[in-house]
Amino acid sequence: MTIAIDWLDHLVLTVREVDVTCSFYSRVLGMERRTFGDNRTALYFGRQKLNLHDAAKPVDPNVRHAAPGSSDLCFITETPMNDVIAHLAAESVPIITGPGERSGATGTLLSVYVYDPDENLIEIANLLP
Numbered sequence: 001m002t003i004a005i006d007w008l009d010h011l012v013l014t015v016r017e018v019d020v021t022c023s024f025y026s027r028v029l030g031m032e033r034r035t036f037g038d039n040r041t042a043l044y045f046g047r048q049k050l051n052l053h054d055a056a057k058p059v060d061p062n063v064r065h066a067a068p069g070s071s072d073l074c075f076i077t078e079t080p081m082n083d084v085i086a087h088l089a090a091e092s093v094p095i096i097t098g099p100g101e102r103s104g105a106t107g108t109l110l111s112v113y114v115y116d117p118d119e120n121l122i123e124i125a126n127l128l129p
Contacts, residue, residue, distance in 0.1 A: 007047070007048075008048060009048065009049075010042070010048060010049045010050065010051050011048075011050055011051070011071075011073070012050070012051045012052075012053055012063075012066070013050050013051070013052055013053070013071055013118075013120065014053045014054075014055050014063075014066035014067060014068050014070075014118075015052050015053070015054065015055060015068055015117075015118050016054075016055055016056075016068045016117070016118055017054075017117070018041050018052050018054055020117045021043075021052055021116065021117055021118065022041065022043060022052070024116055024117050025043045025050070025116070026043070027091060028087075028088070028091050028093055028114075029045070029075065029122075029124070030045070031043040031044060031045045031050070032044045032045070034049075040052075040059065045075075053066060055067070055068050068118040068119075068120075069118045069119040069120055070120070071120040071121070072120065072121040072123070073120065073121070073122055073123065074104065074109070074111070074123040074125055075122065075123065075124055075125070076104070076109070076125050076126070076127055077124060077125070077126065078126070079126075080126070081099050081110050081112070081126050084112060084124055084126075085099070085112060088112070088114060088124075093114050094114065094115075095112045095113065095114060096112075096113040096114055096115060096121070097112070097113045098111050098112035098113055099111060099112050101128070102123070102125065104125065104127065106127065107127055107128065108127075108128045109123075109125035109126065109127060109128065110125060110126045110128055111123045111124065111125035111126075112124055112125075
């Protein structure tokens with residue numbers, strides 16, 4: 001028997017400052033900040049969320065190597081890449097590289113890369129036809 005995974009429900013990011021991270025992801029990527037559980041913070045988008053762990057206050061003692069700035073995430077958007085680039089410029093978020101074509105899970109992507117406040121590498125991509 002094999003387990004068949006359907007989708008990713010959430011991912012956990014360890015961050016230096018929850019408020020700074022929430023501001024960036026809300027302002028730049030349109031995610032919605034919500035509180036859940038025992039006063040924990042998450043950023044919601046589509047049917048997924050990013051749970052945030054404050055590096056100074058680990059939530060789960062079983063996490064061995066969580067560190068701010070150690071993630072590399074790719075977000076797919078239907079917003080045209082030219083509009084993505086213009087929005088990043090308006091928000092004073094420098095593009096690290098791109099736009100360029102990359103291989104995604106379901107096809108070819110047109111992507112740009114930026115850093116979030118903890119220097120996680122964030123790829124913002126359009127799925128090409």
